[in-house]
Amino acid sequence: MTRAVHRRMLPLLLMTSVLLTGCWDRVEIDQRGFVVGVGIDEPDKKEGEKQGSNIQDHDTQSQDKQSGVSSKQTFKVLYQIVMPAGLSTNKSDGSSEGDKAYFNMSVEENAMATSMAKLSQRLSRAPFFEHLKVIIISESIARKPQKFAEAIDFFLRESQMRRSTRVMVTRDKAGNILNTHPPDQKLPAQYLEELSDNTKESSRILPESRIGDVHEFLLKHKSFAIQGVMNGNRNYSTVTEAAVFNGTSNQMVGFLNSKETAGLNFMEGHVKGGQIKFTFEDRLGVFSIERVSRKLDCTFGRDNLPSFIFHIEVEGSVDEVFHAPDTLKEPAISAMETGVQKEIVKLMESTANKLQHEYNCDVMGLREYLFHNHYRWFKQHENQWEEEGKLFSTRPVQMDVKVSVRRSGNINLTED
């Protein structure tokens, strides 16, 4: 290289050094505060909050009280943040007692993004949402008009967010649920996420409600149900209920209890497993579901209004029978099948009844069915379905359930 080229290279090198000053977005991994769970509650009205095991923010509350804005905030947002040190497993046994892998911090605000900003005022580590697993929303927020959509907007809009984050509603305080800390799980949020996946074990758990799906329901004005979680205490929470949302007003109207949730699962064809307790000939038996297929049909009557029939075929085995007759013989098998069949029809009818007559919310997918398969009719009657004409609540719905008991376990009779 000649000297001239050297001379020309020098300014170039200087210029590039300006560009190499660093990365704007560099955040070391130990500087991130991984938020894994979010709980959204109504702010407390009472003074002097009960001291939980979590680190609560007395600071802000006292500040808020001083400035008198406490009542104006609409959300009390609880963030669950990972403490990486508590996660490591290879620690000496002695210290593991006091080590927690998470802490909760709550903020009162009326918008999520500002609540996050408030959080950053208190945490040395910047909150980071890409590993957010669950959002728990308390019933009181979900029941207020508009508030539900307002609460989840941030979690859909922010670019760090994933559409697969779980959303659940609780009768309890969301804060209590996020303190559930069973001995075998380090993080409540992860515990809840895995719990919500247990649909193969129980028919009374609704399929997991992903925030992306909820977004679509809100846009479609479809009534929908999302997983409910309850009795949060130190050692466990229960995921079994379903919170029903009205598609017109996009607010929560009520809960389905666990049996009704099972009925809803059957109607939507979401059952993947679980047990059905049934009686036949005054005996008690437990049927274990292995496979379910669901088909919805409708026929239009003379008044040009549809009536629906659910065809459901269930296969499975018998897990437990008290004082069983000869479970290998045809009469007993068909008796058991009838018993299970009646039980499932009962479940579904009670759900349909509640949805049609109490909540007037078409969660079971009739509206979608009409939209998909009878578009013309749907367009004419779109506004009369749930709202004015209340078509939904008057439509007859029949259940046609077929049960096959394929197996009855290792033994035939328990006692003779």
Place this chain on the structure above:
Amino acid sequence: MRINSYGEKPLSTLEMGMTIVSMLVGVGVLTLPRSVATYTSSFDGWMSILLAGGIALLAGWLVSKVAVRAGNKNFLDYSVTLVGRPFTYLIAALQFSYFLGFCSYETRAIANISKQYLFDRTPVEYISLVFILVVVYGVSGSRSGLLRLNVLFLPSVLIMIVIVVCFGYRWFEFGNLKPFMITPPIGIAQGMKEVIYSLLGFEIILYYIVFMERPEKAPKAVMSGIALTVFIYLVIYQLVIGIFSNIGAMNIVYPTIELAKEIQFPGNFFERFESLFFVIWIMTIYNTAAMGFDLANECLSFLFKRSTKRYRLLIIAPIAYLICMAPGDMSQFATLGNMISYMAMLSGILLPISLLMFGGKKNNKEEKANDKSGA
């Protein structure tokens, strides 16, 4: 054209087809499902995509016919023989601004997207500056090397799409595609318009045909390139509708990226697939932008015959950067996109095709006339 070294080896038909695909598949596909879903109901956008693909195929065929007719000559030189020098200057200026705008648009789009998903705090200005610098670097090298880059990058893009499709089907709901055929024709037509915008760019054949081993096969290369692109769009579109449903797709700004974000590999081993998706996607957008830049340079070299490539690049790069930073928000950015699409139709498709008609009718006469006047 000197074709001695290996790097300068002429492109086969397949390689030219891959170049066309790299040019067409740019930022358009990231938002395409949204714009199609906005105008159509349920899954009816497939008709828009197919019809638009048909139109693009026809236009591509015609344009590549023009290119073939030009043969070994540069398109602009060929146009001089047809319509004379002053009018060709106009064409060159138009195409220059189109390719420049195209490059700027792609740059700004990828900067916007990177800002949203990757670089939270890095200013958009900086991201696009760096991108343009890399583009300038790429363009200042050998031109056929730039084309070979397409051949290198495209397979990984296709693999990426295959992965997205395979793993995406976990959340696919067939019900979201129903009911069929409910969109009025006007909606289909509006959807078509959006798709056509994402299918523009095949006019590069006018300039790149000189790199082809067998230029007479150009129509085949262009048509197969367009057909593959339409197929990719269709696959991504149906997946987006199946997963997000029509109304969901309407309200997600970058549905294709959200699609990549949805993907989770079994076992939580690889949780953030979209970062890989981004890397690959930026590569194809880089190709698109670099080719746009290269052709802008080519047009400029026709306008200013004496300039050297280095000065031309130094002139174009700041202009490209300025255009790229001009839009202030999303809606202005969309306006820029529309303007560029109109220019593409005018300068990239209508003008060459009219030249074809012009050239076809008066071919003999013109050539004689030009032989006299030219030289």
